[in-house]
Structure formats: structure tokens, C-alpha cells
Amino acid sequence: MKMPKNNKNEKACRTNEQMSAEMKQLLDSEINAANRREKHRLAEMLAIFAKHNFYINGFTPTELRTTLEDLGPTYVKMGQIMSSRVDILPQSYCKELEKLRQNVKPLDPAVVRAVIEQETGKKIEDIYSEFDDNPLGSASIAQVHYGVLKDGTRVVTKVQRPLIAEMMRKDFVLLNRIAGLINAVGEESDGQFIDFKSVITELEKVTADELDFLIEAENTRFFKENCIENDELISCPAVIDELTCERIFTMTYIDGCSIADTERLLAEGYDLEKLGSIIVENYIHQILDVGTFHADPHQGNIMVSGGKPYWIDFGMIGHITGKDIDLLQTVVKAFLENDADAFVNAVIGLGAASDKTDRAAFTKDAEVFIKKYMSAKSVSDINMIEAINEVMAIAAKNHVSMPGRFTILARSVTTIEGVIEQLCPELNIFGLIYTKLKKRMKQNFSLKRTAFEKSRDIIEAGKKTVKIPVLASEALNDIVKGKLKLNMELTGYDEPLDRIGHFVKYTVLTVVACVLFLGSCILCSVDLKPTVSNGMPLLCVVGFVFSIALAIFSIKKLK
Numbered sequence: 001m002k003m004p005k006n007n008k009n010e011k012a013c014r015t016n017e018q019m020s021a022e023m024k025q026l027l028d029s030e031i032n033a034a035n036r037r038e039k040h041r042l043a044e045m046l047a048i049f050a051k052h053n054f055y056i057n058g059f060t061p062t063e064l065r066t067t068l069e070d071l072g073p074t075y076v077k078m079g080q081i082m083s084s085r086v087d088i089l090p091q092s093y094c095k096e097l098e099k100l101r102q103n104v105k106p107l108d109p110a111v112v113r114a115v116i117e118q119e120t121g122k123k124i125e126d127i128y129s130e131f132d133d134n135p136l137g138s139a140s141i142a143q144v145h146y147g148v149l150k151d152g153t154r155v156v157t158k159v160q161r162p163l164i165a166e167m168m169r170k171d172f173v174l175l176n177r178i179a180g181l182i183n184a185v186g187e188e189s190d191g192q193f194i195d196f197k198s199v200i201t202e203l204e205k206v207t208a209d210e211l212d213f214l215i216e217a218e219n220t221r222f223f224k225e226n227c228i229e230n231d232e233l234i235s236c237p238a239v240i241d242e243l244t245c246e247r248i249f250t251m252t253y254i255d256g257c258s259i260a261d262t263e264r265l266l267a268e269g270y271d272l273e274k275l276g277s278i279i280v281e282n283y284i285h286q287i288l289d290v291g292t293f294h295a296d297p298h299q300g301n302i303m304v305s306g307g308k309p310y311w312i313d314f315g316m317i318g319h320i321t322g323k324d325i326d327l328l329q330t331v332v333k334a335f336l337e338n339d340a341d342a343f344v345n346a347v348i349g350l351g352a353a354s355d356k357t358d359r360a361a362f363t364k365d366a367e368v369f370i371k372k373y374m375s376a377k378s379v380s381d382i383n384m385i386e387a388i389n390e391v392m393a394i395a396a397k398n399h400v401s402m403p404g405r406f407t408i409l410a411r412s413v414t415t416i417e418g419v420i421e422q423l424c425p426e427l428n429i430f431g432l433i434y435t436k437l438k439k440r441m442k443q444n445f446s447l448k449r450t451a452f453e454k455s456r457d458i459i460e461a462g463k464k465t466v467k468i469p470v471l472a473s474e475a476l477n478d479i480v481k482g483k484l485k486l487n488m489e490l491t492g493y494d495e496p497l498d499r500i501g502h503f504v505k506y507t508v509l510t511v512v513a514c515v516l517f518l519g520s521c522i523l524c525s526v527d528l529k530p531t532v533s534n535g536m537p538l539l540c541v542v543g544f545v546f547s548i549a550l551a552i553f554s555i556k557k558l559k
Contacts, residue, residue, distance in 0.1 A: 027111065027162055042174050043538070045071065046545055061096035068100065073140040074168055076100050081206050082199070089199065091389075094411075104140050107161060109133035112145065115159050119248045126150075127243065140164070141210060146253060154253040155240055158213060165211050165247075172204045210315060213249035219314035220251065223294070227286045227311075234282045236311040254312060256305025259423055265304060276424040277432070279309050283416055284436045287409070288325055293318050295408050297416045318408045324350065329437050331391075336434070338374060340366040347395055351402040362398040369394055387430075388414055506557040513551035520544050 052059075052067045059067070068079040082089055083097035112133070113124050124131055130148040137144050142160045149155055176197075209215050217239045224236050243250035257264050259279070265272060279302060286293040294301070295316040303310045320328075327349045334342035343366045344359065369390055388410050395402055417429050520543030528537035 041171070042177070042542070045174060046542065050545065050549065061093045064093060065096050065099060068097075073104050074164070074171060077140040077210075078203055078207060081210065082203060104138050104143075106135050106138040106143055107159070111162065112143070112159050115162060116157065116248055119245055120243060142213075149240075153240070154255070155243075155250050156237075156253050157243065158249040160211065160213065160247040168207055168211070172200070172207075175200050176204075212246050213244065214246055216313075216315050217244045217249055217251075219317050222292065223311065223314055223317075226290050227282070227292065229282065229285055232308070233278050234309050234311070236314075254303045254305045254310045256303045256310070258299055259302040259304055259309065259419060260299035262423060270304065270307075273424040273427055275304065275309055276420045276427045280416065280420060280427065280429050280432050281436075284433055287320065287413075288436055288440060291320050291322065291325065293320075293409070293412060295412050297412055297419065299419050299422070302419065318405060318412060320405055320409060324405070329441060332434065332437055333441070335370055335373070338370055340370055343370065347391065348400055350406055351395055351400040354399040354401070356399040358398065362394070362400070365394045365398060502557070506554045509554040510551060513547045513554060516543055516550070517547035520547060 048067060048070045051070070052063050065079065068075040079097045079100045083094050083100065089097070112135075113131075116127070117123060120127065127149065128147040129150050129152075132146045135143040135145055136156065140161070141164055142158050144156050144158050147155050147157055220236060220239050224238060228235055237251035237254060240250040240252070259265075259275070262272060265275070283293065283297065294311055294314065295318040296313070297311075301311065301313045303312055327346050330346040331343060331350070334340075334346055340363050344363050347366075348357075348362075373387065392402065392407070392410060413429075420427055420429060520540045523540045523543065524536060526537070528539055530538050
């Protein structure tokens with residue numbers, strides 16, 4: 001299965017990391033402010049974390065959102081990225097982070113032009129016959145401008161903010177320093193926990209991808225070549241290669257409106273149900289035929305222009321394998337055939353069972369789930385969003401962890417159903433998926449292959465059956481000679497052992513906090529720079545804050 005590659009197109013963009021003299025002059029005040037801010041950034045971040053009492057209450061969804069807002073636009077962007085990563089954060093956190101909104105001041109037009117000129121090595125006048133200095137949109141990482149090239153092509157150019165990459169890199173260095181202390185704990189009512197360090201590591205990777213526009217450009221090319229079956233029905237922008245590099249991304253302009261603007265679509269004579277069918281059928285094609293799909297298909301990322309819908313913004317895409325697709329097909333088939341055993345097998349095949357997984361309990365939960373939906377008179381009566389969420393909940397309840405690619409897929413499918421629900425409520429996505437799966441099963445069915453696999457299973461079973469008397473005889477001899485050993489597993493002790501482990505863990509953290517506090521007291525007598533206003537070394541202040549926060553947090557957990 002073909003996947004997009006992250007090859008870097010260097011033919012028109014400068015590779016040097018140094019700013020031009022003109023750029024430095026334009027950004028002089030911002031650079032100086034960033035340098036001053038860097039000196040006190042760690043203390044500032046600690047103060048914000050302390051303000052939100054993370055060490056007392058843990059990072060609840062609301063606290064996480066408000067903390068990111070207080071940390072500034074860069075962290076707001078991080079939160080927006082993470083709102084789509086249900087494979088990393090619990091659903092309640094993702095839902096809360098969706099509330100993050102940006103109101104970022106646009107770049108000075110002179111800075112925008114200087115970025116484009118530095119990256120391309122050409123003057124704006126030599127690239128565009130028309131360039132609008134007023135951005136179509138402005139966010140924390142980049143902003144988008146409309147323009148017309150010399151050959152008459154209408155385009156949009158995404159321009160990265162000059163200082164954002166270095167600023168985010170430095171912030172991640174600081175975040176990694178304090179990640180061990182801030183092990184964010186979710187709402188105790190629903191038992192959700194977050195490994196903050198793991199979240200930061202994944203967020204750093206995702207953000208690095210967001211900062212490299214070549215990745216989004218390659219995703220766009222891949223979609224146009226592989227995910228668009230019929231360009232007359234649905235399409236996506238084309239990449240302007242000579243004006244695309246790591247920090248600028250240029251693509252053809254889509255002159256239309258969002259799929260959310262149903263009043264305008266109706267006024268322009270569009271058949272909403274036909275539009276919805278085209279979008280859904282193409283999305284099913286992405287998932288089941290290509291294995292690569294748009295991972296953020298909200299209303300703002302689907303435009304309508306010139307009589308057809310367009311996919312835009314390929315900063316986030318998802319991937320699944322052919323084996324994954326076969327297992328998903330088995331899940332749906334088992335569900336519709338009321339086969340709880342096959343359903344459990346397929347779900348476990350998709351994820352990873354743990355030693356706590358009780359197959360009998362899992363099967364019982366699957367039977368209840370399937371029975372609930374068997375009362376539906378037709379596929380169109382099934383609420384897909386509710387069904388997907390229940391499958392994920394049942395898996396989690398039975399300690400089967402689902403890989404990130406499936407949680408991203410589940411979220412994207414529920415997102416597209418929400419879009420279609422507003423566009424044309426009569427259209428049933430589950431029905432279309434079921435039709436596609438039946439067609440795929442017929443195409444993949446091979447009588448010869450099935451007969452061969454069944455024959456092989458029978459032969460293997462026969463071989464094992466022949467060995468039964470021999471194995472039984474050997475087992476009896478071992479018993480007589482006293483050689484037989486029995487492995488026994490004790491159950492019912494997990495909870496007491498977990499409580500002991502919990503007590504030891506937080507007792508050790510309390511001791512560490514005390515040692516850190518005493519060490520900070522000793523350092524107060526040493527002449528260390530820099531110092532705070534009262535002459536105390538900054539390192540001691542940080543040590544005191546860390547130790548007190550850690551002590552309060554640990555003692556609270558011991559209760």
C-alpha cells in the first residue's frame with residue numbers, strides 16, 4: 001500500500017537558517033523581547049503551573065485548557081493539535097481542548113513579504129501579479145495570503161511566523177525539564193490518568209511536523225494522486241512546487257464556501273444529499289481502498305466550489321494497513337451476524353489485550369452491546385457515533401488497548417458523520433460503509449483459497465490429535481516420577497498489591513521532596529548567579545518551588 005513520503009523539495013527555497021539583514025531589522029524588537037523572555041521563561045511557566053494548582057487537584061480537562069491559554073499562543077496551538085489526538089489524551093480532555101480559540105495578531109505585511117522573498121530568493125513583484133497583504137486567516141504558527149501568479153494562477157500562500165520554530169523548540173526544552181514533576185492526573189471520578197511526559201514527547205513530534213510545510217505539501221500531493229477517484233466529482237488543491245518549502249506552502253486557491261454554509265449552497269442550486277454522498281463515498285474510499293485518510297474532516301476543511309466539494313488542509317492524515325481493514329470488516333460482519341465470539345476476536349486483533357483481559361467478561365459485554373443494536377429494523381437506524389464510542393469503551397473496560405491509528409480513525413469517522421448530520425440528516429453513513437464492505441467481501445472472496453485454508457486447518461488439527469495419547473502418557477509418567485510441576489496463578493490480590501505500590505511510590509516521592517528542600521537550603525549559602533530581587537539564587541527558588549509542590553502532591557496522594 002502506497003504511503004506519502006516526507007521528501008523535501010529544495011529546488012526553490014534557501015536552505016540557510018540565517019535571517020536576512022532586512023528580516024533582522026524588521027524583527028529587531030520581537031527578537032529582543034524573546035531574548036528577555038527566555039531568561040525568565042522557566043520561572044514564568046512554574047508560576048503558571050502553580051497558579052492552576054496542578055499539584056493539588058491534578059490537571060483536570062478544564063485546568064489543562066486554561067493553563068495552555070495562560071502560557072500563550074504557542075501552547076494554544078499545541079492544545080488545538082492535541083484536541084484531535086484521542087490516542088494520547090482521554091476523550092474528555094480532547095473535547096475540552098476543542099474550546100481553544102486563537103485571536104493572534106497578524107504579521108506586519110513587510111515581514112510576510114520578507115519571509116517569502118528570503119525563502120524563494122525572488123522579489124514579490126517577480127512572483128505575483130497580485131498579492132493581498134491582508135491575510136485570509138492568522139494563527140499562532142502561520143497565516144495565509146491570497147495571490148495571483150504571473151501566469152494568472154490564483155493561489156494561497158501559507159507563511160510561517162519567523163520566530164515561532166525556535167520559540168517552540170526552547171519551550172519544549174523547558175517542558176521536558178518539568179515533565180517529571182507534572183504527572184498530570186485526570187478526573188478521579190472517571191479514573192482517567194495522563195502520562196504528561198509521554199504527551200509532551202508526542203506533542204513535540206507532532207508540532208515538528210506542523211512546522212515543516214513540506215510534510216503537508218507531500219500529503220496534499222498524495223491525496224490528489226491516490227485518494228481522488230474522479231476529479232470531476234471531488235478534488236483537492238494542487239501544490240505549487242516552486243513556491244513551497246519548509247516555511248512557505250503555496251497551493252491553488254479554492255474560490256467557494258464551507259460545506260457548513262447550507263443556505264448559500266441551496267441558493268446556488270446544490271443538491272445537499274448528493275454532495276453528502278460524494279463526500280462520504282470518497283471518504284470510505286480513502287479508508288477502505290487506499291488506507292490513508294483525512295484525519296481532521298471538520299466543516300472548515302471541506303469546501304464547495306465550481307459544483308463539487310474539495311478537501312483542504314492536510315496537516316493531519318491517518319494510515320491503516322490492509323490487515324487492519326480486514327479486521328474492521330470482520331468486526332462489522334460479526335456485529336451484523338450477532339457473533340460475539342468473532343466480534344471479540346476481531347477487536348483483540350485490532351488492539352492489544354493485557355494480562356488483565358478476561359475473555360469471558362469481554363464476550364459477555366460484546367453480547368450485551370450486539371443485543372442492544374439487534375432491535376434496529378435496518379442499518380439506517382444505527383447511530384454510528386454512539387456505536388463506535390461504545391466499542392472503544394468496551395475495549396478499554398476489558399483492558400484491550402487500541403493503537404493510535406484506530407482511535408484517530410474512530411474520531412475522524414464520528415467527525416465526518418457530524419458534518420453530514422448538519423448537511424443532509426437523511427444520509428446514513430453506516431449504510432454506505434456496510435454496502436462498501438459487502439462489495440469488498442465479495443471481491444476478496446475466493447472459494448479456492450477458502451477451501452485451501454480449511455483443508456490446512458483440518459490437517460493441522462489431525463496432527464495435533466494424533467499426538468494426544470503420547471502427550472497423555474508422558475504426563476502420567478512425570479506424575480509417577482514426581483517430575484511434574486504445576487504453574488498456579490493467584491487471583492484477587494491485584495488491588496492490595498496496587499495499593500502497596502501506590503503507597504511506596506508516593507512515600508519515595510515525599511522523601512525526594514524533603515531531600516530537594518534541604519539541598520536548596522544548603523545552596524542558599526553559596527554565591528550562585530543569577531539571583532532574584534532579595535539576593536537568593538534563582539536555582540534555590542526553583543528548588544523550593546519544586547520540592548514544596550512535589551511534597552504537597554505526594555502527601556495528597558498518600559491520603
